[in-house]
Amino acid sequence: MMRYTRMRSALLALVLALIVLGSAPADEYQHLIILHTNDIHGSLAPVDAWWLNPDFPPPVGNGAAAMTIIDRERANAEKHGYGFLLLDAGDFYQGTPLGDFSRGEAVIEFLNHAGYDVMSLGNHDYADGQENLYERAAQADFPFLGANILIEQTGELPPYARRHIKLERGGVKIGIFGLITQYMKGMARPEDIEGLEFLEEAPVAAECVEELRAEGVDIIIGLTHIGYRHDRRLVQQVRGIDVIIGGHSHTGLRDPYESFSNHTVVCQTFGHLTTVGRLELLIDRETNRIAGYEGKLFELYAEEVPLDQEALALVGKWVEKAEQGLDEVIGSSAAELTRAGMEESPMGNLITDAMRLRFGVDVVMHNSGGITGTLPKGVLTYRNAYEADAYANTVVTMVLSGRQVWDLLEVSVNRHHAIFQVSGVRMVYDVTRPIGERVLEVEVGGEPLDFDRDYTVATNSFLAAGGGEYEIFGQGRDWTDTGVYIRDVIASYVRAHSPIDAKVEGRIIDLSVSLR
Structure with a gap:
């Protein structure tokens, strides 16, 4: 049991005022x-x-x-x-x-x-x-x-x-x-x-x-x-x-x-x-x-x-x-690229596209919580790329089956955490359905996902470690930590494609929202 009944903060202000005015002894309280x-x-x-x-x-x-x-x-x-x-x-x-x-x-x-x-x-x-x-x-x-x-x-x-x-x-x-x-x-x-x-x-x-x-x-x-x-x-x-x-x-x-x-x-x-x-x-x-x-x-x-x-x-x-070298200009952006937690975002699309282009994989998945900054409109420096990857993740590649890709996308939308941002993938899901049954449709490279086919996949080192609900990443074959920081992938992409731009393209669609 608590050993006291506490006054609200407004009452504290009254007591302090009484002390100042002399109505309450100053040594009664510490x-x-x-x-x-x-x-x-x-x-x-x-x-x-x-x-x-x-x-x-x-x-x-x-x-x-x-x-x-x-x-x-x-x-x-x-x-x-x-x-x-x-x-x-x-x-x-x-x-x-x-x-x-x-x-x-x-x-x-x-x-x-x-x-x-x-x-x-x-x-x-x-x-x-x-x-x-x-x-x-x-x-x-x-x-x-x-x-x-x-x-x-x-x-x-x-x-x-x-x-x-x-x-x-x-x-x-x-x-x-x-x-x-x-x-x-x-x-x-x-x-x-x-x-x-x-x-x-x-x-x-x-x-x-x-x-x-x-x-x-x-x-x-x-x-x-x-x-x-x-x-x-x-x-x-x-x-x-x-x-x-x-x-x-x-x-x-x-x-x-x-x-x-x-x-x-x-x-x-x-x-x-x-x-x-x-x-x-x-x-x-x-x-x-x-x-x-x-x-x-x-x-x-x-x-x-x-x-x-x-x-x-x-x-x-x-x-x-x-901070030596952080203010080196690497390019520019035509618009501010923002991030999001529970939906597709311009920053998510840019980062995952940059990873897919750099490593030539079929699918990229990156947790929204691992994207730690936005890119402003105008001149970009290496500091901007650094701030977008403040957790210093590296790119990890692997081979997963279509079934495993589907199951990971189910993990992405279970609402226990923010969703995965993706490249090479189009997903339709319904968040009102039971966990594990929310994904309704997945396409990879414009074709329906094949459960029996192998796909090359890239993700970040945090997800790839297979902690918590992400254990499927740890089951990938030909698992390789490239040692390349995602911030450097972003910087290289900006240098090669400035002025950059990225928009929400309908890669991730929550059907329950679309039908409202």
Whole structure:
């Protein structure tokens, strides 16, 4: 059972006002200030926020602006005797040249500089394998958490991860446990998580709550990388969690979510270090129970938040090393090429066509979630190609039967994830039909798919690894990892065919939508 009844954030504002006006004793409550980030993905360098305004994108200060906020909030907490925590919910480095080039070293250097207290591990933190996590954990001045990560042979946590920790801030005893998504085996290459198992989240969380309460903590925080939808489910299933600082889904919550049943407060930022979250807890000194809370997100617009020059220099040092040659002009685009998750997209068509042309295969399939950027109208540089393939996938070729191609297309439309973008294929399906029976028609090269024929297929290295529902890719014959990065396939195609253009052509048709 929860040990308190929490006031809503509006009531916290009233209590704070009463303290200021002298109607409530100032020493009746302790304050705990929690600053939090998630899904940084190596985004330390300032960027232009094209997603807010493509024509006049406002500059975002990222790491240097975040450092200004962190220093200011920490100093204010120290001045008033408040407790202060700085937390990150994982996926800290993969996705930018700075993060990828340094294999996370640059980001850990920044997090050390900023004085982070703890971080939970995310799925993309395994992108360079477990040996790299050993190195990053040794580099970090703070612990990595992952209570549901176990070594299969021993049943113990890997040495780079801890189950939970206990801290004291401002006289408040705080327990923090970490969780990673239980669906890792569909989100990472098998070789990167070899020998590990990822336990179901809720039972592990319940165990951590029991263990931390037994150690006498006052407040329990879950530092999770499971996604907002799963966080909301978790806090309905598990009693005793006071706060969730979440990640994975990049769901920015300008106001925290509070569960009605267990009164757990859930927070998350938009990720990519474009915002920093702040949660202030008001804690009754006699009971050590939370009396109220107030949460918000700090926007890191460079025009509004001064850039910390020491942090800017730290980031600049790594950018100079990582981004050589990225601004080389490779061609141009006649239109902006956008991406999509649940339907055919111009970016999907361009990438899969480029792969099919480069390797001369019959069929190309590429997961929509692996396309990480768009191509703007106008001049294109290698940076654009890089950003479209931020996960650094390579092209893998193989031979599959027509039956296997059909079955993979069924996996594509089961709605457990975004669909596959395709080339050489035309598919008609009906999403309202049962899973496994949704594909109605498939053509390859303009001819009906032949179950008994072999087809040459290209895909990306993530799908080809055969993790999760993608095991059919791992069954292909003449399986060959070409070692050619998809970003380089994109760049070569742009150089050869500029000005490029790609449109939705009716390769993927959902009949249920067409008949509406």
